[in-house]
Amino acid sequence: MFNRTIVYVLVAALAAGLGLWAAQRYFTSPAVTPSGPTTQAVRLFQPPRELPAFSLRQSDGTALVPGELKGHWTLVFLGFTHCPDVCPTTLAQLSQAQKQWSAIPDSTRPRVLFASVDPERDTPDRIGEYAHGFHRDTIAATADIPALEQFTRSLSLVFAKMPAEEGRPADEYTMDHSATIVVLDPKGRMAGVIQPPFDPNAIASDFIALTREPSP
Template identity: 75%
Template sequence: MFNRTTLMILIAALGAGLGLLVAQRVFDAPPAAADAPALQAARLLPPRELPAFSLRQSDGTPLVPGELRGHWTVVFLGFTHCPDVCPTTLAQLSQAQKRWETLPESVRPRVLFVSVDPERDTPDRIGEYAHGFHRDTLAATADVPALEQFTRSLSLVFAKVAAGEGRPETEYTMDHSATLVLLDPQGRMAGIVQAPFDPNAVGTDLLTLTKEAAR
């Protein structure tokens, strides 16, 4: 369970993570190649390898880096008790997913919903929740330390927020980054999409990136 000190550390980490992305974009990113794809919503970054991680998918099987290879993957953090941002974003992503449903499954982009609330979100629950938006959405979670390691590698953060005074402890909520992270077909962090999200733009961008990867 997060205490106040941990929460402050996470907030500081969020600032540092955002600063890292901005600095990387402004100072370290090489100039776009002349034949770089024109994207509407996604911002590409220099690809960055992710450290080893292991999440648990909704079907109970482990999700490890190798399983994300071969596809562009859109990663979104959330939790099933989320009242607004999570269902809205997953609904928008489901519209984007319709844009690439006709692509072969072997290269079709993926949406990965990662629950940061393992205390309440069992594998069965996150699977039912995610598939309610689109049947192809992957859903995974892990224990808190593993989630912290995974989200930190994507420059994302989350924190448990206690219920208000006089309310049951089980009514806590979760604060989390709302930015979408793009993993390339090599499983590397390669871009971000920031709110507000345009489903058509996100769908078009992933189609473009998939076609470019197939060249």
Template identity: 75%
Template sequence: MLTRTTAIILVAALAAALGLWASRHYFGQAGGSAWPATQAVQLFDPPRELPAFSLRQSDGTPLVPGELKGHWTLVFLGFTHCPDVCPTTLAQMAQAQKQWAAIPESTRPRLLFVSVDPERDNPDRIGEYAHAFHRDTLAATADVPALEQFARSLSMVFAKVPAAEGVPADQYTLDHSAGMVLLDPRGRMSGVVQPPFDPKAIGADLISLTKAATP
């Protein structure tokens, strides 16, 4: 039987998925994409501008839209106490990151891990967690209202699931979108990558897109 929280998450996720499908369908009618064909990334044409946001990176510095410009960036929501989806995804993405390691740092694709569990995940913790998978992974978080606004702008969702009866309250978990969103070098929402993930295909796509965006 579905809990009320799980039901809400499923409805929200379905609405987000339908919104993404509709945008891809609509944008696809507007004309051919200027980017090369991709295997794992589903591109939008045209991309979608994001509203202003402010997160805090693992080194304590602000992460604002301008910080993401100049690179293709994959955004993944998660939390460090995640038992399965998060470590699996970050391990898979580490394989993809190794493929584009030779690209100059100034244009190298990036992975941004955003913790949606600020109650337990401080900047130091998310940095240690993300960098254990790959040293180049960006990690950030914020307070819940800012995280909700950021996730909503990417058509992503998350929600806290209280601990079961008899379990310490701080052992709660979170439901969250399992896919990734791709931001283009101008910081716009340009596509999505849905599980199951193929690291080799993701790596190839980001290398191809980076080459196409480099003058």
């Protein structure tokens, strides 16, 4: 017969796990309705959602605030530099799309924002070197945990620190995070999402078309 304390611990752990699972399903699957031009990869929704104020720290040490993102379509992807698979794969796919829209003038060219959710290990210099290794135009930024939580929550995304495996050094932890890419319109509003698996050609085609459209 199980010790009652052990049962309580197991129940609490199960509830926590179900809570994170539910949050991920809820936050990474916002209700959407078609809007604007037909898109292949981007799920646009109407109306776009205004974002609360936020402040991240860019790889060059300057602040990234909402006004910095206006005038461009922006693709926001969460990750961390110690990520073994999803992050480098996604950034490599996005770099393929970035190459395809490189002819768009810099003043309106779509942007990719890589936001690290691991500020404990990811310094501004580190995230800049990491992100620019995929594409020089990628914006890399991070912040302290409270600011990151506020920013990601406003985008309906989640992240969580997972302890290192038993017997491994404590600093070998990993980060669980939403894999969805959030799309901000040229007014800095949350305007859509791109769900994996990602098709670089479809993403590039969508943003070339969206950039040609008048800003809503």
